[in-house]
Amino acid sequence: MSNFYSRIPAIGSTLGTVFALTVATPLVVSLIAKFTLGGNKSAVPYAETYIHNSDTIVVPIPFITAITPEDKTFTSRAWFAGTAHTEVSTYSQIFFYSPKYKRYLAVISFIGGYNVTRRGVGKDAWKEDLEKQRLGIIYESKSISAYINKTQWQDPTYGTKDNPMPIFFKRALSGFECAGGVEDYIYIKPSVYKKFVELYLAHGLEPAEFDRLYGTDMRRLGLKD
Template sequence: MNDFIRSRIPSIASNLGTVFALTVATPLVVSLIAKFTLGGNKAATPYADTYIQNSDTIVVPIPFVTAITPIHKTFTSRAWFAGTAHTEVSTYSQICFYSPKYKRYLAVISFIGGYNVAQMGTGKDAYNVDVENDRLSIIYESKTISAYINKTQWQDPTYGTKDNPMPIFFKRALSGFECAGGMEDFIYIKPSVYKKFVELYLAHGLKPKEFERLYGKDMERLGLNE
């Protein structure tokens, strides 16, 4: 594993006791290509491109780790691999904290379950890790991040409270990793991963009634609910 990851992120976990340990290398059971059917509110997933188009980027300072509350919820989906149906268990992760800059509660949204995978090592020693297992460690080490926000939710007064934090999606670490060569998969989210996270969030993070309240009319306008 990258020496930088060994020396810095695990030290945060051991010293503070609240940051996740780094991923233990395990082979992927199902390839990313074969992973889906999504499950959840599948009717919402066609809206992902529009959700992303109606989004913006903000800069977020990260508070001290004791002010961060991680919340995990598991969900199941069914995937097909080698002609056989497999039930997959994934985790919907929210990393919640209050932002003095924006005067509202925010939640970094991610999904653990092989959706954002990085290869470590080379040759016969190569193995895959799920980057999202380390998201809490990464955002804390980052100190400041850029993140995607959906404008409809950002402007909705019901979002940003402690009980309903504003969902944001990690885009890039803006500090904390200045000397980290070869860390691109950890400090930057690929557009394809961002889109997959949005699809999963719309299917599993938003209740169908809330999705309908926020985006139902737009779905009708775009003809996406037919």
């Protein structure tokens, strides 16, 4: 009997190791892969500064035929405990020309479980990726509010057909007056906006372009050697 009790700590340690390898580890790696791994990882710490130096604009939405969507997939891979873990996501851009601002704009979005809501109840409940509906929401909106980064907004190289100005959806301002239960679709939470900025800096901007725009500020803030 004494031998049995003396082995309890060892058993507990073994179970803890199994849990870490089979449950905790995949969860941790999944979170890391979604938000930091892949692309230009060194740009991610700048997200809060990018957001702080941003503003909100109101954007009228043109007719459907004037809107062009473009999707690109990217993957992130990490090795942990000898196991490769890969995440596949979609970088979505919704392009159109804005007569109000006399420049091309691109609504930035990411599909891959970054903006989800729970649907249904009980055993029939599921998680819906709201960004899969973002293009439809843009189509239906007469106008939206969106976040813009001031540095890019003031840079003359942004806003052309070849290099549209990136904007981040904030809220649909009209077009849904009679709809019910669509708040999740027509409003982006600040936490989701931050995730999108992190992903955009890592996967939407080329490292050389990021350094041109924000490298000096990164060094000033001590975020880059």
